[in-house]
Amino acid sequence: MAEIELRHINKHFGPDHVIRDVSLTVKDREFVVFLGPSGCGKTTTLRAIAGLEEIDEGDILLDGRPIQGLRAADRDIAFVFQNYALYPHFTVYENLAFPLRAVGTARDALDSTVRSVGKSLGITHLLNARPSALSGGDMQRVAIGRALVRRPKALLLDEPIGSLDAKLRETMRVELKRLHFENGSTSIYVTHDQVEAMSLADRIVVMNDGVLQQVGTPTEVYLYPANLFVAQFIGSPVMNIASATIRSDGGQASVTLDDASFDMPADLLGMLDKKRAAPALSLGVRPEGVLVSHTDQPGYRPAEVHLIQPYGGFDIVDLRFGSKTLRARTSSGYVDRIGARVFARIAPSQTHFFDTQSGASLDLRLGD
Ligand SMILES: Nc1ncnc2c1ncn2[C@@H]1O[C@H](COP(=O)(O)OP(=O)(O)OP(=O)(O)O)[C@@H](O)[C@H]1O
Ligand SMILES: [Mg+2]
Structure with a gap:
């Protein structure tokens, strides 16, 4: 069970009001996509949920309990960044094992978790390889695997496939969807690519200028845009x-x-x-x-x-x-x-x- 709730979140960077009274509930096992133009506050919101950024006002709750007081490491929320920093001198196996070793997981449990996550991501054959030998797609699979091994309550992904080429992005999109279908972890996924948002999301949260413009299923935001911004941001060619x-x-x-x-x-x-x-x-x-x-x-x-x-x-x-x-x-x-x-x-x-x-x-x- 993992429900994430944001209540009236506000955040400033100096004079800039970058998150403006954002309230949202992400249901257990839901896949929610934050979609909006560059600079609209997607990453900042995600980092606030993960505990990597402090907020000025509002509450962040995980399963009904406020978590602002908890350090990022204690929130049981995993984060996948766009620039997946794998440990270059470790093998894929060791990269996947690292978060488990850090919390003192027993060897047998560690081994079986690494192998099962490796299998679900289709990288079993790469467990002994080093990151320098991997393609961009495989590196990103390892980065996602590293977030999954701890079986976090929630998974936050910030443009995880944004740096891959178009063809590979399409493949990874399908894989992410399948992975979510199998694991069902509550997920928030950030992108500025509307096709990615439409194809992955249970619900899309359209943001602009730190303000939630509309929250709805892909069909709802496409067929019934709440305002001119959503109408023109979603759909290609534009309305x-x-x-x-x-x-x-x-x-x-x-x-x-x-x-x-x-x-x-x-x-x-x-x-x-x-x-x-x-x-x-x-x-x-x-x-x-x-x-x-x-x-x-x-x-x-x-x-x-x-x-x-x-x-x-x-x-x-x-x-x-x-x-x-x-x-x-x-x-x-x-x-x-x-x-x-x-x-x-x-x-x-x-x-x-x-x-x-x-x-x-x-x-x-x-x-x-
Ligand atoms: N550490 C920081 N210090 C000052 N301003 C920041 C900081 N981080 C982000 N900002 C500003 O806050 C606003 C929101 O940034 P954020 O990174 O959340 O946007 P984003 O929606 O993720 O954009 P992108 O699609 O480009 O990643 C932007 O105007 C950005 O310049
Ligand atoms: Mg961002």
């Missing part, structure tokens, strides 16, 4: 955002982006009224919510193809509606030339409305 004017014309609602107008369900107006929507609204729609057709159909508007980016499995196509450009996702090759005339509409069910000033989502759920 289209445009300032929107909503109109009603004989019971038909429409949204105008610059000079391009798109139909919306009639109940949009009632929903906006109920939310007392601010005067300035922004519309957000991901490329897959911009639907493209070669033929004119009800609700579709003419557009000119401005750019085509093939991604292999699909294309990303920039469409010009008068002075407005929207990015659409199509099946690959659907639009075959720049300058072509096509028709497009915005899928209301994939449309988000935000208060432009505060950035907060109005959380309207429209049907198509």
Whole structure:
């Protein structure tokens, strides 16, 4: 059992307020990913939980007990750093055994733990090798193994695969997921890579400027971003955002982006009224919510193809509606030339409305 709770954590570095009133509960056996841009406070938060950094205000609890008074070594929380510092003159076996020797583990127990962790990480054949003979991926496996041998209550990982190449990162991602599935230790994983976050997390914690922006499952943060920051940080290519004017014309609602107008369900107006929507609204729609057709159909508007980016499995196509450009996702090759005339509409069910000033989502759920 290991539940980590943060209650109103605040931390300053000199005049910089780098963690701002952060509260969060990471449930037992949960895999939580901290995601946010460089400098937003991910590492500092993680180090505070591990006891490597003091906080100015708030409480950190492990299984309901405050742990700020405990030294890092007494918290039973393991930390994997991006720059895995293995002992170069030790073999892999000795690197894995080191944390166990440090606490006086008996030889048989030590040996069986090292071998079983080595096996689960697929590095049994490397136990006698020295770090200089290992690939980057294997070094990182050893670093993770070294964190696991003590069977910590919780595992904190700070961009553990950030320095590996893209292909290896993908392999390690799958391994980390499997390892968590087998071991089930409560884990907090830091990254600024949204693909990594989406694929690994039970829940993603999106941070910006020391503030938690949204906490939710990968699907929740993707489908229902809480604000403009989350909407634009998650998803690639980025969500289209445009300032929107909503109109009603004989019971038909429409949204105008610059000079391009798109139909919306009639109940949009009632929903906006109920939310007392601010005067300035922004519309957000991901490329897959911009639907493209070669033929004119009800609700579709003419557009000119401005750019085509093939991604292999699909294309990303920039469409010009008068002075407005929207990015659409199509099946690959659907639009075959720049300058072509096509028709497009915005899928209301994939449309988000935000208060432009505060950035907060109005959380309207429209049907198509
Ligand atoms: N020891 C320190 N002294 C002063 N400022 C610090 C210290 N450590 C971090 N900071 C500052 O605190 C802020 C948060 O840093 P932190 O390392 O937690 O960000 P991060 O989200 O982990 O970023 P990255 O993705 O680049 O690793 C940054 O503005 C950073 O410059
Ligand atoms: Mg960091």
